Amino acid sequence: MPKVSIPSYPVSGLFGVLKPSGPTSMSIVNDIQQLVARSRLFMDPAKLEKMRGKKIDRKRGKHGRESIKIGQGGTLDPLADGVLVIGVGRATKKLNEFLGCTKEYQTTCLLGCETDSYDGEGARVRLAPWRHVTREKVEATLPQFTGNIKQVPPIFSALKMDGKPLYEYARKGIPLPRPIEEREVTVTSLELLKWLGNEHSFSWPEKQLSTEEKESLKKALQGVEENVSINDEPEESAETERPTAFVLNMTVSGGTYVRSIVHDLSHAVGSAGHVVTLTRSRQGRFVREPVEEGDRKCIPWEVFEKAMADVGEVDEDGWTEWEREVMQHLEVV
Template identity: 35%
Template sequence: MSGQKIYEGILPVHKPEGVTSADVIRKLQRHFKPSDTFQGYLENETSRRSRDSNWQTRKKRRKLLHPDVKIGHGGTLDPMATGVLITGIGVGTKHLSKFLECSKTYETIIVFGAETDSYDRMGKIVRKADYEHVTRELVEEAMKKFRGKIMQRPPIFSAKRIQGKRLYEYAREGIEPPMAIKSSAVEVYDLRIVEWYEPGTHEYKWPEEELPAEEKEVAERMLDKEAAIPVASEAEAEAAQANTAAEDTKKRKVSPDILNEASEGVKDDAATKRQKTDTQNLNPESTTEEPNVVKKEHNTAKTDEAKESDPITIPAEKEEEAPRPPAAKIIMTVSSGFYVRSLAHDLGKAVGSCALMSELVRSKQGDYTLEPENILEYKDLDAGEEVWSPKVIRLLEAWQEKNP
């Protein structure tokens, strides 16, 4: 043993857009293992393993002699999202569960007038709707129903499992899950608009690609499920869940078996065209063969009584114009298990239109905030150990002092 100090604990990292949470862990590993900063940790780990009979087998011998810095994270962020990603180093990995359960603060940009299969700008457009009636006042009124305890349905492109298969896998194959997607009870502690963007005053846009016609029908059916349901107690949450499940059963006009058979020719083609590396935000990738068609037609004059499940169709002549939708920057503090993408989608329905999430920043998780002195910048890793090491040591030592 060299007597070098052992650094471990909780390390918040500022995740940039375009990388997965797993990418962050791998990059930390690549920089930490060969560094002088973590030699004390690695020597201690080698010594510990040499005394542990479980590491004496030939199969584990190499890992005994060449350990990695143990690193995990306390809750993923989608590739398009930025902000606080909590990582655990060494013994810190045992404390990550508390960050899965803690409250989180997000800042998001929601753009109205269109919805995608993934509920965000990384997906492909399923439907467009009129947005001329959408005002800040209308949105603020609709937001009242999303505060407090609500039942929220996960996005169809999420890692939730149904019968052992993730939801995004069903979506990529263009088929509905064999049973209803269950809503979950979540809580919204704070939800407010911090900036409103009138049409034509911002650069947030819808995606350009639309789903192919053969996949759009299933996507529309899944997107038309009921939006978030406000609840006042756990008992009411259970009752709301039961009612939602009953409604889902009623709405299923075609059995899962028939659906599977009908989409058999689509599955192989869709599966080969669509690939994405992160399980939190996998989106289909295929070319649009025909323009988006919205089957329902409604009066474009919409008031505060606009129904959440009744989006207004854009008249044909407007589809040729460049979209100039309104958008809003919204800040929220929410419980664990909350999907910001679902909020964007449901809020669009609540104002009689459609909406998608265009930007997302996690600005706080637990006690860790997105402030330069409180977080490791991802870009600092490439700047060299002399840049990132002092901040990493300071953050880990601060955690060790609080958790002796």
């Protein structure tokens, strides 16, 4: 790796991380915070001296966070992987610009089953026929979800209504005070990237809602749509057959819910469906792989994961491997 010259430090800056599927975005931020709080790249000597000998503790609570500003420019669901923009120091003030920027995603839709969260992390709500859905039918439906469209966010989301997150209404069976407000979003491009058919390893969630939970969800959903139905209409004689799956690629504006696009598209083709994989490949100028001038490549999470266990040896200039990687991709603010 070529040497990177930083005029003076400590610095404030932005860099992208490739989040893996599984951990929350906040846990990623908290782990990175422990590293940057021990680095002369980001900490002034006086504060760095106080950190000397203080071990990294990944099980610490919120009261154990280090005294350095850090944040992220747009949360990814635990199931999702891909680009997560990190801001350190003064750069945290720049993070808002990534909430409304253009984003690119690849997502896999699994047909035949609707879940409460619209993704594979949730519980089954209802089953629906899927054999009739063809590649041509999906492709013919995509234009309905391209351009400036109206979208209702999932009821299982952190959006608040009268101070309460929507997911609390759903879980407790509380009818919504009013319908969830539609939002206008822009889908610049939407394409069928790959038709998997039944050649995949995905399956519907094992978790199912109890009768009481279904009634609670139905009460809450009555504030979303009229004539709510969450009754199963399973595909006949298809118990041993894998349901159809396909991969979409989309470029969207900030505020777009990919889960809602998959949910609504599945309804539009006469079925039900949910997200089983979700990758953010672009967030503004931060990308998995640069394709345009000005694109900034992200750092694999494994670089930080390795440093959390052992920061490793320093080079002749006193930098560790993770620090060199960050300097290579850092946008100084």
